[in-house]
C-alpha cells in the first residue's frame with residue numbers, strides 16, 4: 001500500500017534493523033524500543049488492523065507468533081519470559097496501520113499494561 005510506512009520498509013524504501021525474514025514475514029527492531037529487546041513482526045502482505053483479518057489469514061498470523069518464539073529462543077529469553085502484543089485501533093494505541101506483533105523482552109513486564 002502506497003502510504004504505508006511498514007510496506008515501505010518491506011519494499012526497502014525505508015531502512016530498518018531487520019532481524020528476521022522469510023517469504024511471508026519480516027521482523028525488525030522497533031525504532032523507539034520499550035524494552036532491551038523490542039521487535040516488530042509483520043506480514044509482508046498489507047493488512048491494516050486486526051479487524052481486517054479473514055479466516056484465510058490464520059496461518060499467516062500464526063507465523064508472526066512462531067517468528068517471535070524463534071527470536072525469543074535466539075535471544076535466550078524463552079524461559080525467563082517475554083511479551084507479545086498486537087494493538088488494534090486508536091483506543092489500544094495503534095499508530096501504524098499495518099498489523100504488527102510487538103515482541104518485548106529483557107526486563108520485567110507489568111500487568112495490566114498502561
Ligand code: AMP
Pocket residue numbers: 005014016029030031032033040086087093094095096097
Ligand atoms: P503501534 O503503536 O502498536 O501501532 O506500534 C507502532 C510501532 O512502530 C511503535 O512502537 C513505533 O515505535 C514503531 N515504529 C514507527 N516507525 C518505525 C520505523 N520507521 N521503524 C521501526 N519501528 C517504527
Ligand code: ZN
Pocket residue numbers: 001004005006007008045046047097098
Ligand atoms: Zn502496509
